[in-house]
Amino acid sequence: GSGDVGPGSDALKVGVFFPGSVSDTGFMQSGYLGYQRLEQAGGVELSYVEQLEASDYEQALVRFASQNDLVVSLGGQTDADVRKVAPQFPEVKFVEIGGPADAPPLPNLAYYDPQQAEAEFLSGAVSATVSSNGTVGFVGGVELPAIVNAAHAFGNGARFAKHDATVLPPQYVGDFNDPAKAKQAASATYGAGADVLGQIVNLGKQGMAQAAQEGGKSMVGGPIPGDCGDPRFVGYVHTDIGKEIEYAVNAVQSGTWAAQQVRFGLTSGNGGTDFVLCSTDPTVAATLQRAEDQLAAGAVQPY
Amino acid sequence: MGALLELQGLGKRYGAVGNGWALHDVTLSVAAGTVHCVLGENGAGKSTLCNLVNGGVRPTTGDMSVQGTAYRPGSPADALRRGIAMVHQHFSLIPTMTVRENLQLVRRRALGDRLDRIADEFGLAVDPGRRVGDLPVGARQKVEIVKALLPDPDLVLLDEPTGVLDVAEIDALIGTCQAIAGSGRAVVLVTHKLGEVSRVADAATVLRHGTVVGGGLLSEVPVPRLLSLMLGRDAGELDADAASAVGLLPGGSTRGRAGRAGRAGATALSARNVHSGSGAETALGARNVLSVRGLTVHHPDGSPAVVGVDLDLRAGEITGIAGVEGNGQSELVRVLSGALRPTAGTVRLGDDDITSATPAARTRAGLGVVPEDRHREAMVGELSVAENLLLAELGRSGGRFRRRGMLQRAAMDAAAASVIEDYAVRADGPRAEMRSLSGGNQQKIVLARELAIDGLTVLVAAQPTRGLDFGAVASVLARLRGAADRGVAVLVVSSEVGELLTLCDRILVGYRGRLLGPVETTDPTAADRVGTLMTGTAA
Amino acid sequence: MTTRLLHPATVAAGAVVAALLVGVLLAGLAGADPLTTVSALVEGMVGTPYAIGESLNGVAVLMLVAAGFVIAYRAGLVNVGGEGQLCAGGIAATAVGTGLPAGTPAVVALPSVLIAAAAAGFAWAAVPAALRAWRGTSEIITTLLLNFVGLALVTLVVHEEGLLRQPVTSSETLPQSAPLVDGAHLPSLGLPRSPATIAVAVAVVALVAVGIVLRRTGTGLRLTALGHAPAAAARLGVPVARTRFLALGGAGAFAGVAGGMVVATAPAVLAEGFTSGYGFSGLVVGLLARGSMTALAAVAVLLGFLVSGGINLQLVAGVPATTVSIVESLIILFIAGSAAWAARRRAAARRPAHRPAGAPVETVGATR
Amino acid sequence: MTLLTQILVSGIGFALPLLVAAVGELVSERAGALNLSLEGMMLSGAFCAVLGSVTTGSPWLGAVAGVLGGLLLGAAQALLSVRALADQIVVGIAANALALAASTFGARLVFTGGTEVPAFDRLPIPVLHDIPVLGPAVFSQTALGWICVLVVVVTAVLLGPRTGRGLRIDATGEDAVAADRTGLPVRRLRALCILLTSAMAGLAGAQLALSEVRAFSDNMTAGIGYLAVVAVIAGRWRAPGTALAAVLFGLAQALQYALPALGVAVPPALLTMIPYAIAVVAVSGLAGSSRAPSCLTVPFARA
């Protein structure tokens, strides 16, 4: 337990469940960054659990629910357990981040949907623009709905920027955190002609970056923005999962929490999606801006 | 010559067995240039003694010294470094490797030269290209000895090496021992056979129940005295079976069962031989209970092991199969026991074809088998004596040792205890682990089990007395004879011709996968005829 | 050193305490004080009926896998394939449990699901079992290999629509199965505020039954004989190949049922990772128990309850998840290492005191 | 680079660490010791290699640290399974869990932020490197990669089944009791083999981390260690077969990611099963004969 609030105070008690590792350089870590910001800000009593086997999800959720006012669970893999536990604790508010975007909320369960697809649309647009041969590709961790949609969005973004862009079929590594395989997947896609890759993998990124280095190619980083000094990266998508945890806490504190599907991203006004461009080429910046505007306006659909 | 090996108050204690001392306060000295025999009944502690000296087992008490300096081997490797090599009866060649590879494990440099020298010096030649697993037992034993000699040891320990050898091979071995001793080294030879002792030993030590009961230079302690020491009683009481078993009366003085039957009751051990008589035998003998036709078996490598063998066993008759090991006898027995599928041929028990029956079905049909490889095929060392005796019976429905599916331990113990008493088995009770018994006692249990099979009509016993002391040998032979007297057809496979001559009605000889003979044991020239057949002279 | 101090239970307890001490030390490194660490651990393990019930469900799975393991182990076979057999059981249970009509009563649904799971576990183990029984192929190797195939198979069936993936209604449909019909869900044991299901009862019954069969019946004796001396067992009437096949298949069936039970426990869907490493943990439990059913239950309870304790350690004391798994693996290593060591010391302790100094001790020849 | 070259390059890149670990494991298995802990040894090697490289600034010292990291776990495996007679499989499984947890723990302590990892660069062999297709794949390895190749060849030759050492190792694994009676130091031999295996696994981890991925990430071996054990089995306990299996597995994996680029869609899970299925067939005797060393996993103690 942490936060500078002593037990027994009437501060909001929040439990955050990361089924994966909070140092995965991806989805979970992005969420954990938000957790740490909340910790620094103070005023809430926070606790978290990370890295459990599937059979223990339920137990973790129940423990959170019996000690907190708000339980935030990350990742669609916890959906079945969250939907089971939430009804048993009607007075506790639940938020599931990254669950199915079409799942009906329960009276005390809200779904927050990080629009990774929107970010990948931007990523695709940037990739196609900086690509010297107009061929781009995408590497995803596991064939989950959110990732598949993001892969589509990446392709749509590429074609949005360059209508004749060649978008190679997406690669799914089968594991978000396997750098050796991710390197192979990236190498294969580079080998098939792509010179810029989009991605949603976590620790696998290390391998992809290595493939880019060896092939003299480039890629898009993210979801946590990194260093633009690294020539392999044309930019970083910034999907801020932490922002959604902060949003949940704020919503409960301010009494605006509602059991609903909440979208984060360009179209929602809730923010959480962004693109950090490393290229200084004004045409790239212009294309990115155009893509952002069109998305926000609803003129194009990411997928 | 000075003492090569000296043992001072050496003792080894195992937690579970009796008072626990397998060997107690043994003081002993082996001089260079001698062959030193270690004698004793089964379980007397001979192997333990060898293993202590060889570093395979650590002593509980006592000290050892080699050539005057303290010797405390932690492993066989240590022993080798101090110039001590051992030939074990089992498990020390890698069966999947060739002879050469096995020998290379000990020595690589100039192996060929060394082998040539060993062949010259000790008359031991081996075929380095053969896979050890494919060699007959006698040949393996030879490889073992060559392997022990490779590092040029000062002392060679031979733990019952003669059990699996034929007469000629034993002669060769004795020559080898003498050659080793003659070269200034020493041999410790464990054996049950006093005949061998008198031929080869310079000195002997007799163990009883783990302690030294006597011994010394053979010039001072003559062989009959050794015998009394082993027995713990006067050698004059020794009966003929036992005498032949220890190699004192080669070939047996009384030939054949007919001759033996005449003396029925003359010794305590054959007292069970009650209703025997040639008349009864002939009447029963008319009936063939087991017949084998055209039996052919191949080795895994495709070479033939048994070739078109026919065999008939008659009720109440004891048939022996003699022969040098590796002439198909083992395979024949394994086919009869159901452990091996023949390539061709049939086995009929009474009216039933049992060629492909399971061992369980054979047992039900009244066929008992005492397998050759006791440790692997005849007993489960980790189970108790009672369990080893009664396991097969539990399989049959409604055995008296099960109630509502549960084992009745008390009943099992009672049944086993009576067998233990009946057969005079030295064991820590029915629940003692089978492996804690000495070889002879294990063999008695196996025999008891097979003899107790319901409706036993045929008993096949392979090397039933191998490695047993003479007390045990006599008892085993008496049991076999008793079975025949009850009308069981008995087949005994043995490399001890003397034993077969005294035990059997007729003897067949295994030669290159065929059975030659038969030789009637009542025939005065039987011993010679068997000997001739063993060398392959067709009958 | 007295024999009592070397009793397996004492030694195991010592190993656990030692590992926990390391854990407290590591937790201290991460900034948690020892008292909080220990109280959080204990509170997490047995603090609430909920935690106990949840742990018991895990324990039940471990016990089932381990009990099956022990059966095969008695026959001289090492079943490393629990994970794959759990997968097979889970897949079969899902296939049946999602295929039944919605209103199927529990008396029909539950047995069908569990029997399907057992059959699938058996069938999955039957491949290595048959290879072992009739071709002599090492079952350690084949069962190990089939784990990876089983895990991949689960991935396959939950990703492919034609197989067990729930109906794909939108691009948001998760790659997992539809829930099993209500009747197929494992009923609760009925303890107040406890999620413990009848899996616990089933596991206890299975454990007792296996214990009785192995120790008090002819079947157990035959398995033991086979395990120690196959050729002699054949002589004693044991049908060797068939018994081996059934023993390993039986181990698979136990693991299969365990897999079925995992799936049939709410939320009752099949998803990637549902085995949660129970197959490997079950093997560890089976091996550490060294043939004793009491030890088996104790080790299963220990490992099962540690999970809850670990979660609470993270929650209350802020101890990293990694520390918890470090402690768990150390416990296993310490028990495994000290058990054999203690067995040797026990043998030595029975010897007279005047053993020559420095003379090491023997063990009774250990084979697998 | 053509797609074919790309497949070869990334297949061999993946195969090399696999090969080193597998050939090392082969030595132990021939001596009768099964190291399921190979995975943990590799991971520990990778972690220590990166740690060493980062702290000393020298990838060479990093590689040495990697070997030591592997040895650390090897010493535990040897101590427990050879000396204390603990079950090899239990020790292997627990050691893997330990290595995973400890390296993750360690990585969070020491690798915070995007630390630059001094790593190895490719050293193409002049001329040979220019051979079409094969050249870039085979004749362009890092210095550490060349050392790996050297170690594999030296191990396979010096400990081959025809050499004196090889014979002793085989004897120990085939019949430990007989080997002991022959005067071979069975336990010492086994312990040494395990240590050699672990050193090679550590080297494999270092190669993976310092040549392939050039970074450490949690659980970065992600099953390569198990795959190496499988390669030994599929290779039927002989070095050439093991090497062939390792290369095949690497290439198959690379091919898996090349297929989508070629427009072939096969469920990745199906492809994942392939190496294991091959290994099952290889040991089953359905195609030719093969036998594990008789004493594999059987501990040795004198009675």
Ligand SMILES: Nc1ncnc2c1ncn2[C@@H]1O[C@H](COP(=O)(O)OP(=O)(O)OP(=O)(O)O)[C@@H](O)[C@H]1O
């Ligand atoms: N490892 C052991 N554990 C317990 N008891 C043992 C062990 N080894 C031997 N013994 C016991 O020690 C005694 C001596 O055994 P040993 O093998 O030395 O006899 P032996 O004279 O060689 O007999 P045999 O002629 O049958 O080979 C026996 O009672 C045996 O049961």
Ligand SMILES: Nc1ncnc2c1ncn2[C@@H]1O[C@H](COP(=O)(O)OP(=O)(O)OP(=O)(O)O)[C@@H](O)[C@H]1O
């Ligand atoms: N682990 C054990 N527990 C109890 N008794 C044992 C054990 N191992 C061996 N024995 C006993 O020790 C004796 C010797 O065993 P074994 O059959 O190996 O002797 P051997 O054939 O004379 O020896 P070797 O093979 O060394 O020449 C046997 O009588 C057996 O009863």
Ligand SMILES: [Mg+2]
């Ligand atoms: Mg002996």
Ligand SMILES: [Mg+2]
């Ligand atoms: Mg003996």
